[in-house]
Amino acid sequence: MRIVYSLIIEAAQIAVVLAVAPAFVGWVRMLKCRAQGRASAGILQPYRDLRRLFYKDVVLAGNASWIFRSAPYVAFGATVLAGAIIPVISTDLPLGLTADVIALVAVFAIARFFTALAGMDIGTAFGGMGSSREMMVASLAEPAMLMSVFTISLVAGSTTLSEMVRVITSGQFVFRPSMALALMAFVLIGIAETGRIPVDNPATHLELTMIHEAMVLEYSGRHLALIEWAGMIKLFLFASLGVALFVPWGIGGPHEVFMVPVAVVSLAIKLGIVGVCLVLVETRLAKMRIFQVPEFLGVAFILATLGMLSFFMLE
Amino acid sequence: MTAGLAVQINSVLAALILLTSFGLLVQRRIYGMLRLFAWQGAFLSLSTAIVGYTAGLHHLYISAALTLALKVFALPYILYVLIHRLEIKRDVEELVNIPTTMLIGIALVIFSYYLTAPIRELSTLITRSTLAVALATVMIGLLIMITRRKAVTQIIGFLALENGLFFAATSATYGMPLVVELGVALDILIAAFIFGIFFYHIRTSFDSLELKDMEKLKEDE
Numbered sequence: 001m002r003i004v005y006s007l008i009i010e011a012a013q014i015a016v017v018l019a020v021a022p023a024f025v026g027w028v029r030m031l032k033c034r035a036q037g038r039a040s041a042g043i044l045q046p047y048r049d050l051r052r053l054f055y056k057d058v059v060l061a062g063n064a065s066w067i068f069r070s071a072p073y074v075a076f077g078a079t080v081l082a083g084a085i086i087p088v089i090s091t092d093l094p095l096g097l098t099a100d101v102i103a104l105v106a107v108f109a110i111a112r113f114f115t116a117l118a119g120m121d122i123g124t125a126f127g128g129m130g131s132s133r134e135m136m137v138a139s140l141a142e143p144a145m146l147m148s149v150f151t152i153s154l155v156a157g158s159t160t161l162s163e164m165v166r167v168i169t170s171g172q173f174v175f176r177p178s179m180a181l182a183l184m185a186f187v188l189i190g191i192a193e194t195g196r197i198p199v200d201n202p203a204t205h206l207e208l209t210m211i212h213e214a215m216v217l218e219y220s221g222r223h224l225a226l227i228e229w230a231g232m233i234k235l236f237l238f239a240s241l242g243v244a245l246f247v248p249w250g251i252g253g254p255h256e257v258f259m260v261p262v263a264v265v266s267l268a269i270k271l272g273i274v275g276v277c278l279v280l281v282e283t284r285l286a287k288m289r290i291f292q293v294p295e296f297l298g299v300a301f302i303l304a305t306l307g308m309l310s311f312f313m314l315e
Numbered sequence: 316m317t318a319g320l321a322v323q324i325n326s327v328l329a330a331l332i333l334l335t336s337f338g339l340l341v342q343r344r345i346y347g348m349l350r351l352f353a354w355q356g357a358f359l360s361l362s363t364a365i366v367g368y369t370a371g372l373h374h375l376y377i378s379a380a381l382t383l384a385l386k387v388f389a390l391p392y393i394l395y396v397l398i399h400r401l402e403i404k405r406d407v408e409e410l411v412n413i414p415t416t417m418l419i420g421i422a423l424v425i426f427s428y429y430l431t432a433p434i435r436e437l438s439t440l441i442t443r444s445t446l447a448v449a450l451a452t453v454m455i456g457l458l459i460m461i462t463r464r465k466a467v468t469q470i471i472g473f474l475a476l477e478n479g480l481f482f483a484a485t486s487a488t489y490g491m492p493l494v495v496e497l498g499v500a501l502d503i504l505i506a507a508f509i510f511g512i513f514f515y516h517i518r519t520s521f522d523s524l525e526l527k528d529m530e531k532l533k534e535d536e
Contacts, residue, residue, distance in 0.1 A: 190484030233446035298414045302337060305421055310333070313428050313447045314326035 001165065005257060007036035012260065013244060017083035021073035022229070024271055031279040038275045044313045046232060053225035061122045061218060065204025071118035072219065072226040078111035078228040079237070088240045089263040090252035091162035100159040101149045103237070104241075105142060108193070111230065112138055119215035137211065144185060147304035151182040151190035152245050153309050165248040177314055181307030183246050188300035190238045195231075197282040199293055202231075209287065239274045240267065321369040322441050328362040329445040333424070337456040339475055340462075341413050343406060345398060348471050349391045356386030359478055363485050366442055374493040375485070382481070382499045390474060393507045395465065398460060401518060403467055411462050420455055427451040434487070443485040449486050452479030466517065466524045468524050472509050477503060 026043040029107065033040035060069070084095040112134065119131035149159075155176060156164040192199045200211040210217075213244055216227050244251060250266030252259030288296065334397025335355040342348045360382040367375025409416065427450035435443050460469045481499075484491050491499075518524055 175320075175327050177327045180327065181334070183332060295413060298417060299341070302417045302421065303334075306330070306333060306337065306424070309421075309424055309428065310326075310330045310448075313424075314329055314444050 003094070004242075006092050006094045009092050009252075009257070009260065010084060011049070012096055013089050013093065014080065016089060016264070017080065017233060017236065021233040024236045024239065024275065025232045027043050027272065028235075028275045028278055029154040031275060032282060035279055035283045048255055049224050050229055051303055052220050055226065056221040058221035058223055059153050064218075065121055067114070068118045068121040068218075069223075069297075071114040071121075072230075075111040076226040076230045078107050082107045082111075082235055083233060085161065086164050086237055086241050086268040087165050087244050087248075087251055088237075089260055089267060090180055090254075092252065092254040093162060095284045096162045097160065101153060101161060101164075102146065102159060104259065105149070108234070109138070109142065115215055115227070118219075122218050124218060125211070126214045126217050130211060130217070131175060133211045134215055137293055139295070140294055141189050141300070144301040144304050145189045145193070147301060147308060148182045148185040148189060148243070151178050151304060151307040151311060152224055154308065155179060155315075161244065165244055165251055166253065167247075169251070169253075176272055176311075178307045178311035179246065181303050181310060183242075185300045185304035186242055186245070188296065188303070190242060191281070192300070194235045194238050196235075196278065198285045198288045199296065201287050211290075235275060236271075239271055239278075243267070243270045245273070318369055319442060321365055325330075325362055325365050325369075325442060326444060328358050328365070329448040329486075331358045332353050332478070333448050333450060334360070336452050336475060336479075337417065337420055339459055339471065339499065340416055340455055341398060343413075345403065345406070345465075345467065346395070348468060349394055349398075351470055353387050353391045355475065355478055356382055356390075359482055360387065362445075362482070363490070365517055366485055368490050369441060372489055374496075375490050377493060378481075378485075378490055378496050381496070385500055385504060386474070386478065388503065390507055393511065394470070396465060397511050397514060401514060401524070403465070403524060410464060416458070416462055419458060423454040423458065424451040437486070440486070440489065442489070445486040446483060449479055451481035452476075452482060455479075464525060466514060470507075476504070 023043055023046070026046045029045065030040040030043050051169070055270060081095075082104055084093065085094060085099050085107070116131040116134055117132070119127035121127070138239060152168075153159045155178060156167040158164055158167065191197075195202055195212040199215075201209060202212070204210055204213060216224065219227055247270060250263055250270070252263045332355055335351050335358065338351045339348055339355070342351060360379045363375050363382060364379040367379060369372065386490075424444070424447075428447045431447040431450055432448060438446075453476050456472050456479055459472030459475060463469055463472060477499075490496065514524060
C-alpha cells in the first residue's frame with residue numbers, strides 16, 4: 001500500500017513540475033514587465049506560446065541528422081527526470097533514491113550536452129558559437145555547483161536529496177555560516193545555469209549577445225516547444241532545488257499524504273518570493289561581457305569552497 | 316541570548332570577516348576596497364561586542380566601540396580624503412591576476428586551519444574555532460600587500476592585517492588588556508596620519524604612488 005502512495009506522490013510531483021513551470025516563468029515575466037513599466041501579457045502567456053509552437057510545423061534543415069531531431073526529446077526527458085528526483089512537494093519519491101545530487105548534476109549535463117551537439121549539427125555559425133559559449137559557462141558552473149551542494153551534504157551527512165531535506169528540517173534551526181556561503185554560491189550558479197541576466201539574456205535575439213538562444217536558433221515547431229518547455233522546467237527546478245536545500249520547511253515527509261496540499265501552498269509562496277528576487281536582480285543589473293563570466297563563476301566557486309572550509313573551521 | 320546562539324552568531328560573523336577579506340583581495344576599485352574595509356571593521360566590532368557579552372568581560376565593549384569609531388568611520392574617511400586630494404586613479408592594478416589570487420587565498424585559509432588545529436584542541440574558550448579565520452585574515456592581508464601595486468591599496472592591506480590580529484587576540488585570549496588595545500588603536504590612528512604625510516611627500520618627489528617608480532633611489536644615472 002505504501003508503495004502505491006509513493007507512486008501517486010511521484011506522479012503528482014511530475015504533474016506539478018510540468019504544469020507549474022510555465023506559470024513560474026509567466027510570473028517572472030509579468031513582474032519584470034511591471035518593474036520596467038511595461039504592460040504584461042499575463043501569467044498564462046507561456047502556456048499560449050507553448051500551444052502555438054506545438055501547432056506549428058517543424059522546419060528542418062536539409063542536412064539535419066538524427067542528433068538534431070532527437071535532441072529536444074532527450075533534453076526534455078532528462079529535465080523531467082531531474083524533476084522526478086528533486087523533492088519539490090514531498091521527500092517520498094521512489095525515484096529520489098535512485099539518484100543523488102551528483103547524478104542530478106549529471107542529468108542536467110546530459111540535457112545540455114545534447115542541446116550543444118544539436119547546435120553544432122546543422123553547421124550554422126550561430127549554433128556553433130552558442131554551443132561553445134554554453135559549454136564554457138557549463139564547465140565553470142558545474143564544479144562550483146558541486147562544491148556548493150557538497151557543503152550542504154556535509155551538513156546533512158548524505159548526498160541523497162530526500163535525506164538532506166529530512167535532516168535539515170528535523171533538527172533545531174542553527175545559524176550556519178557554511179550554509180549562508182553555499183546559498184550565495186548557489187544563487188550565482190543558478191543565474192548562470194538557467195541563463196538569466198547578468199550572464200545570459202533569455203529574451204534577447206541580438207545575434208552577438210546570445211548564449212542559449214544562439215544554440216537553439218535553428219529549432220521550430222514542436223521541437224522548439226519542447227526545448228522552451230525544458231528551459232522553463234529547468235528554471236523552476238533550480239528555484240525549487242534552492243528551496244529544498246536552503247529553506248526546506250514545508251516539504252512533505254514520507255507517508256504524509258495530508259502534507260501535500262500544505263507543501264503545494266508553501267511552494268507557491270516560496271517560488272513567488274524567489275521570482276521577486278530574480279526580477280530585482282534582473283532589472284538592477286546589466287548583462288556582463290562574456291569574458292567576465294569566468295570571473296563571476298570563479299567568485300561562485302570561491303564562495304562555495306569557503307562554505308565548505310567554514311564547515312570544518314567554524315562548526 | 317544563550318551561549319550556543321552567541322557562538323553561532325560569532326561564527327557567522329567570522330565567516331563574514333573572511334568573506335570581506337576575500338572581497339578586498341578581488342576588488343578592482345579603490346572606493347570599493349574602502350567600503351569593504353569599513354564593513355570588515357563593522358563585523359569585527361559586532362563580534363567583539365558579542366564575545367564581551369558572553370564572556371562577561373566589559374572592557375571588550377570599549378574595544379568594540381573603539382573599533383567601530385576608528386575602523387568603520389575614521390580610517391575609511393581619512394583614506395577617502397587622501398585618495399580624493401591626491402587624485403589617485405580609482406582602478407587598482409594587480410601583479411597577479413584575480414583568479415590566481417583567489418586560489419592562493421584559499422590555500423592560505425587551508426594552511427591557517429591546519430596551523431591552528433592544535434591550539435583549537437587545547438583551548439577551552441567559546442571563540443576557539445574562529446582562530447583559524449583570524450589567522451587567515453592576517454595572511455590574506457599580507458597577500459593584499461604583496462599583490463597590489465599602489466601604496467594606498469597596500470595600506471588598506473596593512474589595516475586588514477591589523478583587523479586580523481585584533482580578531483586573533485579576541486578569539487584566542489578574549490582580547491588583550493585594555494591599555495594595550497588603547498595604545499594599538501592610537502597607533503593605528505597616528506599611522507594613518509603619517510601615511511597621509513608620506514604619500515604627499517612620495518608624490519611630490521616621485522610624481523606617482525606606483526611602487527615600481529620608487530625602486531630607484533638616486534635620480535642620476
